[in-house]
Amino acid sequence: MSNPRPRKAPAETHRHGEAVDVVFDTLRQGIITGRFAPGQRLVIRDLENEIGFSRSTFREAFRRLAAERLVSLIPNRGVAVQRLAPREMADLFEIRELLEGHAARRAAERIDEGDHRRRFMAMWEKVRRGDPSERAAFIEDNQSFHGTIVELAGNSRLPEMLKQLQIPILMFQWRTFMTRQETELSQAEHETIAKAILDGRPEQAEAAMRKHVRRAKRRSVPQ
Amino acid sequence: MSNPRPRKAPAETHRHGEAVDVVFDTLRQGIITGRFAPGQRLVIRDLENEIGFSRSTFREAFRRLAAERLVSLIPNRGVAVQRLAPREMADLFEIRELLEGHAARRAAERIDEGDHRRRFMAMWEKVRRGDPSERAAFIEDNQSFHGTIVELAGNSRLPEMLKQLQIPILMFQWRTFMTRQETELSQAEHETIAKAILDGRPEQAEAAMRKHVRRAKRRSVPQ
DNA sequence: GGCGTATGATTGTCAGACAATTTAAGCAGA
DNA sequence: TCTGCTTAAATTGTCTGACAATCATACGCC
Numbered sequence: 001m002s003n004p005r006p007r008k009a010p011a012e013t014h015r016h017g018e019a020v021d022v023v024f025d026t027l028r029q030g031i032i033t034g035r036f037a038p039g040q041r042l043v044i045r046d047l048e049n050e051i052g053f054s055r056s057t058f059r060e061a062f063r064r065l066a067a068e069r070l071v072s073l074i075p076n077r078g079v080a081v082q083r084l085a086p087r088e089m090a091d092l093f094e095i096r097e098l099l100e101g102h103a104a105r106r107a108a109e110r111i112d113e114g115d116h117r118r119r120f121m122a123m124w125e126k127v128r129r130g131d132p133s134e135r136a137a138f139i140e141d142n143q144s145f146h147g148t149i150v151e152l153a154g155n156s157r158l159p160e161m162l163k164q165l166q167i168p169i170l171m172f173q174w175r176t177f178m179t180r181q182e183t184e185l186s187q188a189e190h191e192t193i194a195k196a197i198l199d200g201r202p203e204q205a206e207a208a209m210r211k212h213v214r215r216a217k218r219r220s221v222p223q
Numbered sequence: 224m225s226n227p228r229p230r231k232a233p234a235e236t237h238r239h240g241e242a243v244d245v246v247f248d249t250l251r252q253g254i255i256t257g258r259f260a261p262g263q264r265l266v267i268r269d270l271e272n273e274i275g276f277s278r279s280t281f282r283e284a285f286r287r288l289a290a291e292r293l294v295s296l297i298p299n300r301g302v303a304v305q306r307l308a309p310r311e312m313a314d315l316f317e318i319r320e321l322l323e324g325h326a327a328r329r330a331a332e333r334i335d336e337g338d339h340r341r342r343f344m345a346m347w348e349k350v351r352r353g354d355p356s357e358r359a360a361f362i363e364d365n366q367s368f369h370g371t372i373v374e375l376a377g378n379s380r381l382p383e384m385l386k387q388l389q390i391p392i393l394m395f396q397w398r399t400f401m402t403r404q405e406t407e408l409s410q411a412e413h414e415t416i417a418k419a420i421l422d423g424r425p426e427q428a429e430a431a432m433r434k435h436v437r438r439a440k441r442r443s444v445p446q
Numbered sequence: 447g448g449c450g451t452a453t454g455a456t457t458g459t460c461a462g463a464c465a466a467t468t469t470a471a472g473c474a475g476a
Numbered sequence: 477t478c479t480g481c482t483t484a485a486a487t488t489g490t491c492t493g494a495c496a497a498t499c500a501t502a503c504g505c506c
Contacts, residue, residue: 016466017298056279059458061281067290074500075240076457086487091378095322100323123469155314161384194503239497240458266487277460282489299467299488 007216023053023061031070031081032170040081042071070171084168086222093217096165099158100146104193104209106153108202116152117198123148124194132183145190149197149209162192171218182219189215242276246284250275254293254304255393258301265294293394303325307391308310309445316440319388320433322381323369327416327432329376331425339375342420346371347417355406368413372420396443405442410437 014022018068027047030036050158062079065071084092097140123144130141146166150159189212196205237245245336250270253259258283268280283303294302307315346367373382377424405409412435 021488045456055457056282057490057494060280060282060286063286064290077500078457088379091380094378095380095384098317098321132332155317156311157314157318161318166378242459277463278488282457301488332493 018052020058020064020081022061023051023057024064025037026051026066026067027061028070028167031065034171036081038081038171040082041074041078043078071169082168082222084172088222089169089172090217092165092169093213093221095159096162096169097213097217099162099165100150101206101210103150103153103162104156104197105157105202105206106155108197108205110152110154111197111200112153118196120148124198128187130187130193132187133180135178135183136147138178138183138186142186145194149193152197169220178204185215186212204222240251242280243283244288246274246276246280247287250284250288251291251293251390254288255390257394261304261394264301264303266301267297273313280416291390293390305391307395311441312392312395312444313440315388315392316436316444319385319392320436320440322385323436324429324433325372326373326376326378326385326386327420328425328429329378329413330372331423333375333377333421334423336377343371343375343417343420350413351410351417353410355410356403358406361406363411365409366424372416375387377421378383392443408438409435 022217027042030221036042039133042062044055047058048054061071062071066073066079068080107116107120111120127141127145130137132138145164147159150162189208193205193208193212196202196208250259250265259265265285267278271277285294285296287304289302291295293305296302297306330339330343334343350364350368353360355361368384370382373385412431414429416431416435419431
């Protein structure tokens with residue numbers, strides 16, 4: 001009897017139509033955490049053996065990663081994990097300062113619309129109690145703080161734009177030493193921003209947020 | 224004698240490694256010009272017959288289009304040309320106002336660095352002479368004006384971010400009736416912005432640009 | 447050691463297979 | 477006629493294999 005051609009069993013079980021998403025998430029996580037180093041080439045045959053899935057799936061995932069600037073396409077050489085020069089990092093922070101400052105302003109303007117105040121206070125109650133010395137928890141709380149403000153700004157495109165800006169910054173900061181003193185200073189700045197938003201003071205909210213982002217830039221980007 | 228399997232000849236001659244780019248450009252152009260209507264599904268087999276190239280190439284091009292928000296992915300239904308609600312259009316303009324206003328400020332601050340003044344004046348000499356009643360030329364000059372300012376702002380990420388914002392706006396405006404009066408008003412606003420930049424007045428440049436974008440928004444987005 | 451050339455590895459593209467899924471069509475029963 | 481179920485057709489999502497183009501390296505030659 002003839003041996004039917006065996007089909008590859010995917011590394012992880014997944015539903016039909018999710019392969020590209022699984023591969024994309026896996027690679028993105030690997031890039032953010034440093035599992036794949038900046039500049040490193042991603043060779044499909046190695047990834048096939050390591051993660052499963054097939055070439056076409058990886059190629060589609062590569063296109064998404066390239067669109068988010070996590071990798072760069074090199075003609076006839078596939079893709080490589082993006083390197084960020086200090087200058088480009090500074091440029092990212094410059095845009096982030098602008099967009100997040102605007103988001104804080106809008107959030108303050110709209111704090112009394114709908115359930116905004118309730119949502120913001122729920123987030124803030126949790127974040128303000130966080131222990132600044134627990135680094136992983138602090139990073140998560142920080143995301144939550146900034147994410148909520150951006151959502152409350154009420155612009156449908158702002159969240160995704162900032163997410164794109166933050167991923168490379170995360171790649172960078174992950175390897176940055178974050179001192180106790182710095183997280184505490186960050187906490188204090190969050191407090192200033194939160195108060196301005198809750199008090200409905202747009203100008204102050206924007207100024208405080210911009211200052212906060214500028215300080216993060218000075219801390220993260222080598223001059 | 225056996226007939227060797229014929230290979231598909233691509234619709235247009237192109238070099239190795241450019242198929243995805245050709246398909247991407249073709250589809251993007253078709254979407255911007257209205258050849259593919261908002262909401263319309265893009266079915267790969269039809270596109271294969273019409274443009275040439277194969278499924279995997281189209282699937283990769285789709286990922287790029289989806290990343291630029293020109294199409295949306297629908298599970299098990301492929302992709303469809305993105306529809307933009309007036310609200311989302313307004314959100315795009317809100318971000319564009321912010322980023323382009325910032326770009327105008329930076330351009331004014333840096334007008335005397337390097338060859339900035341020469342480059343800006345070269346563009347402006349050409350654009351100011353444009354006939355506002357020639358619509359196609361006006362659209363091109365408009366791109367040139369805004370593009371130069373964004374480049375002179377000196378932020379490496381700004382140009383691509385604004386390009387992404389402008390594509391859906393173009394999709395929309397392409398079908399907008401642009402009166403003679405409006406292009407002339409636009410010209411006059413360009414003049415104000417150009418003078419502020421050439422005079423090195425960042426505050427005025429930003430304010431004029433923001434006003435310019437806000438007026439374009441009022442003209443383009445149904446309230 | 448420097449330089450052109452063969453060699454191997456990898457990418458870019460095409461083609462075909464098949465399962466999963468959606469949509470439309472056909473049919474049975476109330 | 478309407479409703480619900482089954483079937484069929486169309487299309488997507490994924491995997492596999494083929495082959496040309498290109499890049500990187502090793503090799504041989506001088």
